[in-house]
Amino acid sequence: MTSYLVDIIAGARPNFVKIAPIIRAVKEQQNSGGRIRYRLVHTGQHYDAQMSVDFFIQLGIPEPDINLGVGSGTQAEQTAAIMINYEKLLHKTPSNLCLVVGDVTSTMACAITAQKLQIPVAHVEAGIRSGDWSMPEEINRMVTDSITNYFFTTSETANEHLRRTSVESSRIFFVGNTMIDSLLNNMERLIPPSFWNEFKLEIGEYFVLTLHRPCNVDTIDIFKKMLLTIGEQTRNLPVIFPVHPRTAKTLSCIHGLPENIRFVEPQSYLEFNYLVKNAKAVITDSGGITEECTVMNVPCMTLRNSTERPETVTIGTNELIGTDPANLQLALDKLFSGGWKVGSTPEKWDGKTGKRIVSVLEKLII
Numbered sequence: 001m002t003s004y005l006v007d008i009i010a011g012a013r014p015n016f017v018k019i020a021p022i023i024r025a026v027k028e029q030q031n032s033g034g035r036i037r038y039r040l041v042h043t044g045q046h047y048d049a050q051m052s053v054d055f056f057i058q059l060g061i062p063e064p065d066i067n068l069g070v071g072s073g074t075q076a077e078q079t080a081a082i083m084i085n086y087e088k089l090l091h092k093t094p095s096n097l098c099l100v101v102g103d104v105t106s107t108m109a110c111a112i113t114a115q116k117l118q119i120p121v122a123h124v125e126a127g128i129r130s131g132d133w134s135m136p137e138e139i140n141r142m143v144t145d146s147i148t149n150y151f152f153t154t155s156e157t158a159n160e161h162l163r164r165t166s167v168e169s170s171r172i173f174f175v176g177n178t179m180i181d182s183l184l185n186n187m188e189r190l191i192p193p194s195f196w197n198e199f200k201l202e203i204g205e206y207f208v209l210t211l212h213r214p215c216n217v218d219t220i221d222i223f224k225k226m227l228l229t230i231g232e233q234t235r236n237l238p239v240i241f242p243v244h245p246r247t248a249k250t251l252s253c254i255h256g257l258p259e260n261i262r263f264v265e266p267q268s269y270l271e272f273n274y275l276v277k278n279a280k281a282v283i284t285d286s287g288g289i290t291e292e293c294t295v296m297n298v299p300c301m302t303l304r305n306s307t308e309r310p311e312t313v314t315i316g317t318n319e320l321i322g323t324d325p326a327n328l329q330l331a332l333d334k335l336f337s338g339g340w341k342v343g344s345t346p347e348k349w350d351g352k353t354g355k356r357i358v359s360v361l362e363k364l365i366i
């Protein structure tokens with residue numbers, strides 16, 4: 001019986017959360033005599049312990065088989081370095097399938113490299129679109145989906161986007177959300193961060209803030225105005241802000257910020273989601289966090305004009321506030337008066353997505 005080697009690609013923090021349940025399901029399949037083998041390829045896009053290794057440990061992801069070690073750079077530099085290094089690997093030891101997740105630079109770079117060597121590509125979280133071409137992630141999604149063979153989707157909206165670009169239904173697999181598999185698997189393991197007592201945090205009496213999009217944090221004036229408004233409008237409750245490395249660079253040039261904003265290191269998975277689960281609300285420009293808020297029923301305010309995850313707004317607890325922080329006031333008034341909507345969980349976000357993906361893969365290789 002010949003085995004079937006799947007490269008599982010991960011490069012940046014949100015990827016690690018999405019691959020953990022897939023690896024677990026592949027291993028279960030192996031243990032029951034299945035033919036699928038995997039090779040975990042870390043591109044090295046995120047390399048700080050807090051952005052990478054800590055996630056591997058907490059999520060029980062095995063050591064990568066390969067680390068392409070690309071590190072930081074511009075979008076083009078990172079893309080090029082990942083493609084060159086992954087191509088070398090595939091020339092030396094080809095795989096049968098390249099499985100990419102999400103929308104980061106590593107996702108697109110590895111998909112292009114594999115497809116050019118005629119290795120089929122599977123994309124997990126395919127078909128979502130923000131329509132905003134100023135976000136590198138949107139370009140990554142569009143390019144990746146244009147050369148994907150097998151599309152694993154999180155929503156009916158994503159299926160519809162793909163069908164509109166003439167993808168045959170037989171190549172679209174609506175499996176649910178692996179990021180939510182990780183969350184549900186770890187819900188009982190969440191732990192308070194080390195500063196919980198020091199900051200005197202109380203359940204439901206603080207905010208969580210995350211900002212890292214270039215349009216929000218790369219310009220000092222825009223970023224400062226945003227922080228001042230957030231500090232003013234959160235009625236003296238603590239605002240816990242785990243600072244992403246990109247954000248830290250701009251932050252080091254800004255002074256005179258509100259005292260209720262507490263800047264902390266990037267948190268690992270179990271601590272971060274403990275903070276979210278128990279927060280009064282989350283203010284963010286992330287996409288994945290809006291999904292986690294939806295499942296944990298935590299009010300979420302997104303400082304963006306668009307979302308590729310509309311179900312977090314239509315079904316979940318998320319609202320799009322836009323990038324003008326002045327808009328926050330109305331949203332916070334609604335929150336403090338107890339009028340925030342109660343969400344429900346989107347279809348198939350049930351913790352079984354990793355298994356569904358592997359059972360599709362098993363059928364594909366017969």
Ligand code: UD1
Binds near residue numbers: 047286
């Ligand atoms: C990437 C993803 C984004 C995702 C985010 C989550 C792309 C296009 N963007 O953005 O979708 O939401 O990850 O974290 O792939 N840096 C470090 N240490 C690290 C990693 C990065 O210091 O471990 C620095 C880099 O030097 C760079 C900056 O952080 O200056 C940004 O890193 P990069 O990987 O380019 O993109 P992110 O903004 O993290």
